[in-house]
Amino acid sequence: MQKIQQYVLFPNHDNAMRLYKELKNLGVRAMIAPTPRAASKCCGVSLLVEEEDLEQIQNCAKEHGVEILKIAAIERDINPMRDRYC
């Protein structure tokens, strides 16, 4: 079974970077990533996070006035041997 990955989507990169900074301060794992197509049709910055941290992440966003557009659960589809470049 493929692992499910959690992507946090934002209305703009400014919100993404503010939450990223706060999460780093809290020691919560978060990686900046391009928004996968499966999550949204728009290009842009999202945060790749762990499911177990979601509640803490949402609380952190609320506390710091960071606007989250949605949280998308996407099946992990990362394959360095795929050889499909762009």
Add this chain to the structure above:
Amino acid sequence: MADYRKMWEDLGMDVETHDQLCAVLPQAFGDVYLSQENRPEGMDYYNMVVADIHGIRPAELIEHQKKGGKVFGTFCVYVPDEIVFAADAIATGLCGGSQFWVPGGEKVLPTNTCPLIKASVGARLDRTCPFFRIADMYVGETTCDGKKKAWEILAEDVPVHVMNLPQMKRAKDVQAWAEEIEDFKKVVEEFTGNEITAEKLAESIKLINAKRAALERLYETRKNENIPISGSDALLISQIAFYDDPGRFTQMTNKLCDELEQRVKDGVSVFPAGTKRIMLTGTPLAIPNWKLHNIVETSGGAVVCEEMCTGTRYFERQTAETGTTVKEQIQALAERYMGINCACFTPNSGRVDDIIRLAKEYKADGIIDVNLKFCNLYDTEGYFVERAMKEAGIPVLGIETDYTDSDAQQLRTRVSAFIEMLNK
């Protein structure tokens, strides 16, 4: 996840076609970058740049234009960004590194033109890249025949200034390049309406030198036995260096280097011990061309250095900061830029010396001489490069490729066999 559609429409872009690139970029990036184990945390900045590559920086450039500033698009490491920034303008790279743009270039260029030129022309004419739409003026140079003709085609659509790069390195050629820079300065002054004073030029020389120093510091960490960053990541940083705000880029790259130097102290490597160290030499790898790095690093190798325009040619050697007059500063720029060893020069034995020196500095186990299809200059020079490597006892593999995925499996076979041979 900002919606930049309106901005792209206002730029006159073909948003529907551009969307095809947006659709494939996240997956390719995920495969090459998010698949890596133990990436430095500082890479998150560059992830952000790529995630919104056609949004954040273009929006900044447009903001600059709204305040009356100009944007110059450049294609080559010989074009002195210092002149542009000294006139309170912004220089941005315009090289195309995606197959997505190639068919657009083939509408007007012969098929047997290198993919970098075809992609660059296609990105402009098909209106599928915001950077190509934003640039007020393109700055070309005479580093190959394909480019020289491409400028003429582009000049029908956008203002183009071409710098005549000498093709030999005699003292009189350095003087000729200094005169070209002087002419370029006048063009930039006229186009921006801003005078380039000695004070302004001294400031921009420092700005660009600082960027080069940050890149040099990054590369220095790759010389260690424990390699703290993958070659794919280092390539991404080099590629972004051409587009990003130079001050911010320097700051973020130095911050990353703090982390990498700590990793070196702690003996942290992103590769297993004994991974073969590969140096690449050849033609530039413009963003988002990550194919060869990914193939090498998923085939048992570690890319430790790129003797390329997207690599050491871009940052090695600083411009002297001692000049107090514009004339002295331009002379210093001419000397610095004429020290770059590109295959467009004859003879170009300095490049072979560079490769041997770098192979030693980065402790390369093997070299891959990689050239873009139809790049006659680098392909021909490969004869000297590969012969010199054999004489120096450095294993070398010659590869010719383009931006398509069609040769990826064949490249994997060849690269794997090369690395296996190094392991014996």
